Amino acid sequence: MRPLLAVAAALPLVAVSAPAPGEPPAKPGRDWEDRFVALPSPDNVREAVRRLSARPHHVGSAYDRENAEWILARFREWGWDARIETFDVLFPTPKERLVEMVEPRRFRLGLEEPTVAVDPTSGQKAEQLPTYNAYSTDGDVTGPLVYVNYGLPEDYEQLDRLGVSVKGALVLARYGRSWRGIKPKVAAEHGAVGCLIYSDPRDDGYFGDDVFPAGPMRPKDGVQRGSVMDFPSSNPGDPLTPGVGATKDAKRLSIEEAPSLTRIPVQPISYGDAQPLLAALAGRLAPESWRGALPVTYHVGPGPAKVRLKVAFNWDIKPVYDVVARIPGSEWPDEWVVRGNHHDAWVNGADDPVSALASLLEEARAFGLLLKEGWKPKRTIVYCAWDGEEPMLLGSTEWAEAHAEELRQKAVVYVNTDANGRGYLGMSGSHTFEHLVNDVARDVEDPETKIPVWKRAQAKALADASTAEERKAIRGRADLRLGPLGSGSDYTAFIDHLGVASLNLGYGGEDDGGIYHSIYDDFYWYTHFSDSDFVYGRALAQTVGLLVLRLADADLLPFEFADFADTMQEYTKDLKKLLERKQEEIAERNRQVEEGVFRATSDPRRPTLAPPKEEVPPHLNFAPLENALVALQRSAERYGKARAGAEGRALPREVLSRVNALLIRSERVLLSPEGLPRRPWYRHLLYAPGVYAGYGAKTMPGAREAIELKRYSEADGEIPRIAKALEDEAALIDSAAAELERP
Numbered sequence: 001m002r003p004l005l006a007v008a009a010a011l012p013l014v015a016v017s018a019p020a021p022g023e024p025p026a027k028p029g030r031d032w033e034d035r036f037v038a039l040p041s042p043d044n045v046r047e048a049v050r051r052l053s054a055r056p057h058h059v060g061s062a063y064d065r066e067n068a069e070w071i072l073a074r075f076r077e078w079g080w081d082a083r084i085e086t087f088d089v090l091f092p093t094p095k096e097r098l099v100e101m102v103e104p105r106r107f108r109l110g111l112e113e114p115t116v117a118v119d120p121t122s123g124q125k126a127e128q129l130p131t132y133n134a135y136s137t138d139g140d141v142t143g144p145l146v147y148v149n150y151g152l153p154e155d156y157e158q159l160d161r162l163g164v165s166v167k168g169a170l171v172l173a174r175y176g177r178s179w180r181g182i183k184p185k186v187a188a189e190h191g192a193v194g195c196l197i198y199s200d201p202r203d204d205g206y207f208g209d210d211v212f213p214a215g216p217m218r219p220k221d222g223v224q225r226g227s228v229m230d231f232p233s234s235n236p237g238d239p240l241t242p243g244v245g246a247t248k249d250a251k252r253l254s255i256e257e258a259p260s261l262t263r264i265p266v267q268p269i270s271y272g273d274a275q276p277l278l279a280a281l282a283g284r285l286a287p288e289s290w291r292g293a294l295p296v297t298y299h300v301g302p303g304p305a306k307v308r309l310k311v312a313f314n315w316d317i318k319p320v321y322d323v324v325a326r327i328p329g330s331e332w333p334d335e336w337v338v339r340g341n342h343h344d345a346w347v348n349g350a351d352d353p354v355s356a357l358a359s360l361l362e363e364a365r366a367f368g369l370l371l372k373e374g375w376k377p378k379r380t381i382v383y384c385a386w387d388g389e390e391p392m393l394l395g396s397t398e399w400a401e402a403h404a405e406e407l408r409q410k411a412v413v414y415v416n417t418d419a420n421g422r423g424y425l426g427m428s429g430s431h432t433f434e435h436l437v438n439d440v441a442r443d444v445e446d447p448e449t450k451i452p453v454w455k456r457a458q459a460k461a462l463a464d465a466s467t468a469e470e471r472k473a474i475r476g477r478a479d480l481r482l483g484p485l486g487s488g489s490d491y492t493a494f495i496d497h498l499g500v501a502s503l504n505l506g507y508g509g510e511d512d513g514g515i516y517h518s519i520y521d522d523f524y525w526y527t528h529f530s531d532s533d534f535v536y537g538r539a540l541a542q543t544v545g546l547l548v549l550r551l552a553d554a555d556l557l558p559f560e561f562a563d564f565a566d567t568m569q570e571y572t573k574d575l576k577k578l579l580e581r582k583q584e585e586i587a588e589r590n591r592q593v594e595e596g597v598f599r600a601t602s603d604p605r606r607p608t609l610a611p612p613k614e615e616v617p618p619h620l621n622f623a624p625l626e627n628a629l630v631a632l633q634r635s636a637e638r639y640g641k642a643r644a645g646a647e648g649r650a651l652p653r654e655v656l657s658r659v660n661a662l663l664i665r666s667e668r669v670l671l672s673p674e675g676l677p678r679r680p681w682y683r684h685l686l687y688a689p690g691v692y693a694g695y696g697a698k699t700m701p702g703a704r705e706a707i708e709l710k711r712y713s714e715a716d717g718e719i720p721r722i723a724k725a726l727e728d729e730a731a732l733i734d735s736a737a738a739e740l741e742r743p
């Protein structure tokens, strides 16, 4: 692989053969990269997707275990040292599911996804998990129905202004805009007794395209299964063993003590089932932005529709099978490059997760071939196929907790994928690896346009940018920005709990669909509507494989701090802007309350209440953070110079060992041992899933969420904690630079 300038798009980007015999490689390692990139094959990706998605394979199912064993056998066949590690976790499955409208007429919801004739695996009824939300509590509740839009805190502020309460009611929320577990959490906080979640066709049904099987979108009776665990405010993983691995003898909480289960019963439904419920709501008209694409007038309620929801679960302990495979490092065996993707699915899961798992397996096969040809990675490579991701990151979290001490010592990085499609490379993760990921993306060819995937991602960012300022920033910056990691996949325990620098990668954007967590996420759907010739499956294997090669074989680890320092400047600016915006908004709203604006503009036939007056946020002291940023900037520049100066110089092994050890610690330093306020499992001071977002990241979360939740004195205490972590980071970078500067 040759590094390419973005403008050299017409050159062939991917060498398809090794250098001619006898021809010395320009740079050691380059020939192995060339060799590696030629190996992944779309046919193999296709065959693995077909095999692994042939039957339903959720936690505890026969095919889940068969898949784990099949994956294990492949790793062994390819020369890896592989084994299965088992954990015992709480995994509820439904015993009883009943949703019934009891007024104004009786009507029982189907809760059933029908077989589709052209789709052969959609009829595997005996092995499919029914539609349900895992970690909903048991319950039997009846009450008037209220439509709450996406069920977010701001939706309830709107309901307050409409004078509508959900106390004693069942809420009907639509999927989207948050982790699904946020919806029952917020509903319970407002006094609701039950929660139904449906997929509106505006979001992933016929509004977007034709529905399955004619098109990729969600059909009338398609249902999104999924976990509703309240992991953002407690912890992901097994609810009974927070903070420790769920091994046989682990101390377990009782189910009643588990902090992450919902407080009210929850059930997901299709839009076919939701339509008659919505049609039976009267009361206030839903605000315009709340209306979906069903052919009904969206009312909020409460009632007259009255609904009964009854759910009961088998609260079983089930095994999860993590496949863990290693290639030992030849020079630094105690520095680990960890790579993972889950293997369990809600049903057949051809897209989620098998499409990307198949790429992981192609990387593993290619590394096996390189081993036979004499390649020896300098660092240990650890490949993981996780079980139990869907219920709540069970396999990865329990493994990370069980091996916490060793991972803290040895893990250089964790690289995650989870589903892959057609389109643009999505990149998020630790900003100390931003430059490395950008470099890799410059060296991989996009299958559709034949330009580097980096160039295509940049084009997409430009096309999507909404302001001239944004476009200027994209054009003027050498590297594309990595998104921050929130949660929703297996990197969570690595980055948030252990402080292992983590990355999450995948292709997508041209593979819109509405089969997520339904029985239609299968080989038929994937080969008709997504990466049907599996060329993006190959591109993902090339992208991640190159990344792993560079991390495993670099003498000096490719951490870099200029992009990181720049990103911390941005996050600080965002924080200050957030506070200013809140100050202006609240001051203006208070003023309008005093002026009687709300009273005067309330339509007496459709009255709205004035919002309550609120305390205007005080000014906060950002000085500690600003001082830390100056130090960080200086250290990052110094390290960049020291690193450039060391290039081409043979560094003594002891120096490399010392610098690499410091670099590995550079993400650990960003943790606080006490963790974030009210959620000590989350220890990273720069990234966390939002307590009321779930998937979405909050950057500098202690301070940001304190401002959002109006805990201003808490924010004042959090800013110095973040500043201290950045000061420590700057000091660590300085020590690494000093080592490299020695003559």
Ligand SMILES: [Zn+2]
Residues within 6 Å of the ligand: 342, 352, 353, 389, 418, 419
């Ligand atoms: Zn997944």
